[in-house]
Each structure stands twice: as C-alpha cells, then as structure tokens.
Amino acid sequence: MIPTLVVFVYLAIVLYIGTFAFRRFEQRDAEGYFLAGRSLGPMIFLLSLFGTNMTAFTILGSAGHAFSNGIVTYGLMASSSALIIPVTLFFIGTRMWALGKRHAFITPVQMFRDRWECSHIGTVIFAVQAVLLVPYIIIAVMGGGTTLNAVSGGVVPYWLGGAIVALVVMSYVFFGGMRGTAWVNAFQTVMFLIFGAAAFVLIGSSIGGFPQAMETLLGNETTASLLTRERISPRFFLSYSFIPLSTIVFPHIMIFCLTARRMQHFKKTVVLYPLCILAIWLPCVFLGVAANAMHDIPAIVAKLDARALLLNQDPLMTTAQVVQLQQAMAGDDVILLMLEHYAPLWMAGLLGAGIMAAVMASDSQILALSTMFTQDIFTFYGGKARFGEWVQVQMGRLFVVLITTVAYFIALRSPPGIFNLAVQYAFSGYAALFPLLVGALFWKQSTKWGALAVTLWTAGSVIGVAILQANIPAPLPGTLVSVLSIGDLEIITRTPGGTSVLGYMPVVPMTIISTVLMVVVSWLTPSPTQKTLKRYF
C-alpha cells in the first residue's frame, strides 16, 4: 500500500508542476503553447530532451530485452544511440533550430512544405508521421498500467493504471503545453537518474553483491550466454545501429529542437547526452540480466520456467500455447519485481515513482501530435485564418484529449512485448524517413517528388512488415520460417523476434531504399525555384 501511495503522491507532484507551477510564464499565443515561446534554457533543454527519449521502452523494455537476450541489449540500442543521437543533434538539430527561428516554423512539415514548394505532399508526410507516432504513445500507456499494477502488488489493475497515467499526462499537456511538458520531463529525468542509481545499489547490496549473481549465471550453460552476445548475430547487431537514426526524425524531437532559446544550448546536450544514456541504460540492462539469477523471486522463476518450456519445443504445442508462454516469459516487469522483493516498502514506492517518471514520457509525443494537427492541418487549410489563434490553441488541446483516449483504448488490447512493438513499427518507420531530413537540409537538388517517394515507401514497407507478421505467426525460438527465397538464398524470413531480410532487420533495406528513392526520384524531377533555394543554402 505504501509504494502505491508514494507513486500517487509523485503523480500529484507531476500534475502540479505541469499544470500550475509554471503558469507565470504562460504565453497565450500558439508559439507560447506549442514551443514554450522558443525560450528554454540549456539545462531544461538537455534534461527535457533526454527525458523525452526515456520512455517505457527504455526502462521496462530494455530490462525485459536484457532479461531474455543478455548484455547485447546495451550495445544494440544504448551505445549506438549514444553516438548517433548527439551527432544528428549536432548536424541536423542545430540547422532545424536555425530554420525554425528564421522562418517561424513550428513543425517539420511546415519546413518541408516551404523547402520543397508543396502542399498536399506535406499532408501525406504529416499523416505517415502521425500514424507512426501512435505506437510510441501506446507503449507509454501500457508501461503506466504495468508499473502501477506491479508497484501496487496487483491492487491497481492494469486497465486502471493505464487510465490514471493517461489522465495525468493528458491533463498537464492540456494545460501546460510545451513549457509544462518540458519542466515535467526535466523533473522526471532527474528523478530517474537518482532513483535508477539507488535501485542498482539497493538490489546489489540486498543480494550480497553482483559478482555472486554473475558467477551463478556463468555456471549454468543455459544462462552463461546472457553475459556474451552469442545469442545475436553480427548482422542483427549491425541492423540495430540504424534504429537511432529515427530519433531526430521523430516529430516531438524535431519540434523540441525549436524550443531552445539559443543555438549554444545544443552544446551541453550534445556533450552530455552519451553520459545520460550510460547512467540510465547500464543499470537497466545489467539488472535485467541479473534478474535471471534471482531464483528467490517466485514471479521471476515462473518466467524462467515458461522460457524453458518454450525452448523444449514440444511439437504438440499449439500457437495459442506458444503465445501464452511468450507472454509469461516477457521480462518487462523484472526490475519492478526485484524492487518489490528487495527494497523496503517506502523505497520501493520511490523507486517505482522513478520508473513511472520514465514511463510517462509520452507527453511530448502527445503534444507533438497535437501541434502537428493544429499547424499542418487546421492552420494550413485555413482554420486559423477563419477562427483565429485562440481557437487554434483550443483545437490543439482538444486533439490532446482525443489522441490520449484513442491510445488508451488501443493499449487495453495489450500486445505482448513493449520492446518489439516499438521497434518494429515506429522506430523502423522513422529511420526510413531519415533521408527526408538530410535531403531537405543538405541537398539542393532534393525535390518534393523524392520526398513523396520516401514517404510512400516508408508507409508501404511498414504496412508490409505488419501484414507479414500478422499472417505468419512467430516460429518457436531457434527456428525460422522461409517467406521468400531464390534457390538456397533466403531473402525474407519470419523469425521468432520479427522479420529478417537477407539476415538484416527490415530497417536496413527500408532506410537504404528510402535513400536511393530520394536520390533517383529527385534527379528525375525538377528542383524547387532558385528563390526558395536561396533562402535555405
């Protein structure tokens, strides 16, 4: 009961910060609500930008992935992100900021429309970006439900936990806009950095130190491989390094790049970002792996038993049984289970609140969707001119309510594995849109038709992967299903974790083909006018 109360107190504080504490800065115009008046200082910019990226996916998904796959999780996502995200912020984020300042852009689609002299193609880009952002919001609601359910020891059911988190986030985004969201994100980042370290120390000391846990894992042949990367192929590892390209393309990150007061504020973010990643991911991944040695926690033992059953590959097992076992062995809640078992009650509550901090990072995505809708659709098609700026801001708020409600009801269906859902759809799709940004900012000859080709290809390939995976069930671990082959060469394969193209994750061919399409189609079609190009280059 105490942990649940601590988490609820935390939620109340977050609600207060986002909704009321920063009203004295309130600007009632659109730039004030959607971009905090382009006035965020360096520390808030860093902490908030980082907090925006720290979601349920990062905290619960990374620990869950490490629980099943081992230390490779850190190399797959964390260290590649530690390089690629700051580099893209350095080269692309600063230029986005400058263009936003110069041309008063609020969304990326406004920039694309102006840069490529197009209107409806911008609408197509908006639609694809918006649809790809929804899974990100859904995993946050799911993470909220999972966390509250685990922290309360099952007293708060999953559906209610998700509803409470969705309501809190929706409220402060609705009232606080970008400034409220940024301050909440900064507060949440500090919370998680402090309590993440506390969880690591506390669990470590409770089990008598981690060396013993590691030796236990190394002493068992089924778990020893968790401390190496032999469960993952080098091609798969390489594929994952394409995923962080998605970060700068996420609309909430691009929009966030416009909120800095000065370009100088990017410097601290670029330098400290890798350290922040290290501070959060390393404990999460390590604790996820170490959970395999926690045989005194019944819920974790149940997961290990389910995994062992699945590995035995009983040929009489039905698809429903396989899915049931996959859900039972999912490790998204292992950190919470360890905290519940090892930490004192009050501390478990504080740590649960810290995890909740990261889980609730969907606020920026919700605000970004609302911003895009009001700017790229409502305003662009004449709504602002007809009804005025006040109505424009209220439309944004209404959209916040709508998108949160829709995401909540989708989250109730609860597909297994936060990690896979996010990676397969949102991350891969945004990585494939990366050539849009590079083309717009660095290549004069890029055209709207090249942009359209990239966008349609991205949408088509994401739908294709989704259809393929919906129609061909995931095979048992260690087995593959051939989908398309030429002779002995396997082109497309259905794997237990998703889909493989020539041994690579779909994100690799998706991004490469996007790049080729941008180049070839742009070469074949007329460039924008010199008048427009002069304003960009």
Next chain:
Amino acid sequence: MIRWILVFAVVGLYILHQDTWFWETARPLIFGFLPVGLFYHATYSVSIVVLMMLLVRYAWPTHIEDQFEHNSTSRDKRGLSGSSR
C-alpha cells in the same frame, strides 16, 4: 583539416561499435561483476563524450549561429499557413 579528422573520428567510432572481439566471451568480469563486452560498450559511451567535446570545440557551425546572435529579430514568415502552391 581538423573537421575532416573529426568526421573520420565519427566514422571510426561507428565502426568500433561493431566489435566482434568480445562477442562470445564474458570474462574477465571487470570489477568482479561486469562482463567484458558490457564494459567495452560502457567505455565506448564515455569515449563518445570526448568526441562530442571536440566536435563542439572545433566544428561548431558558427556561421549559422552568428546570424541569430547579431540579428535575432530577422524573421521571414513566408511559406507558412495557407501558402499552398
């Protein structure tokens, strides 16, 4: 010249991320508990901080920044709402 060196450094670090040398070994356990593959990537993350400091110091796009430091009121609102072409 220094900018090209930094570009090569970024590419070099990306290549170093695809390490295969600790692929199948957990030992030595650094500090008694950290598998060497995980330690490598933690150290790798710290080395990126150094690279980013150099990028910020020697390759910062001052030509873009200067426009706003000296002329912060310049705004061109062309191409925004309703400017359908």
